[in-house]
Amino acid sequence: MSFAEVHRENYRRQAKAYGIDADFVSAMVDGFYTKVRNDPELGPIFDQVIEDQWEPHLIKMKQFWRAIALKTGEYEGRPMPAHLKLKNVTKAHFAKWLQLFDENLEEIAPSPEAKAFFNDRARNIARSLMMGMFYDPDEELGVQA
Numbered sequence: 001m002s003f004a005e006v007h008r009e010n011y012r013r014q015a016k017a018y019g020i021d022a023d024f025v026s027a028m029v030d031g032f033y034t035k036v037r038n039d040p041e042l043g044p045i046f047d048q049v050i051e052d053q054w055e056p057h058l059i060k061m062k063q064f065w066r067a068i069a070l071k072t073g074e075y076e077g078r079p080m081p082a083h084l085k086l087k088n089v090t091k092a093h094f095a096k097w098l099q100l101f102d103e104n105l106e107e108i109a110p111s112p113e114a115k116a117f118f119n120d121r122a123r124n125i126a127r128s129l130m131m132g133m134f135y136d137p138d139e140e141l142g143v144q145a
């Protein structure tokens, strides 16, 4: 077994010990997007883009989170361009997104470690998306774009 395979095995074993499996990821994604769709601010933003394609979106998001938590290699998309095109999203929307994500985990996570595992990863990805969407180095430098 290569070093990378050993690492993946250990990572999966750790996730399993936290109670994280494909069934939990599925329940987490369903629960979270139910909250998102019912949210008066976030709901319309998602509906505008996703329209009647919620089923494929949920399938994709389950692949995304399984790829992260179980290292399944199922997701090869690029989140940044998908979010850069959302022009009406604000920093406050991200705070709300993370709040609902945490709220859902609080309700259904199989362990405190599982909750922390997903919250940490969601926050890191949110930070990186926010850097791409809201940070303009030229503005800091006082340079005209």
Ligand code: HEM
Pocket (backbone or CB within 6 Å): 042, 045, 046, 049, 050, 060, 061, 064, 077, 078, 079, 082, 083, 086, 089, 093, 094, 095, 097, 121, 122, 123, 125, 126, 129
């Ligand atoms: C306010 C915050 C956010 C909003 C409004 C938002 C909205 C959306 C929307 C509308 C899409 C569908 C894009 C499309 O199909 O063209 C999408 C896709 C996606 N979002 Fe978010 N998102 C937010 C935050 C996040 C965060 C924090 C994560 C990760 C932890 C995330 C992960 C993804 C992924 C993986 C996709 C699929 C991208 C692809 O097509 O491969 N999003 N998001």
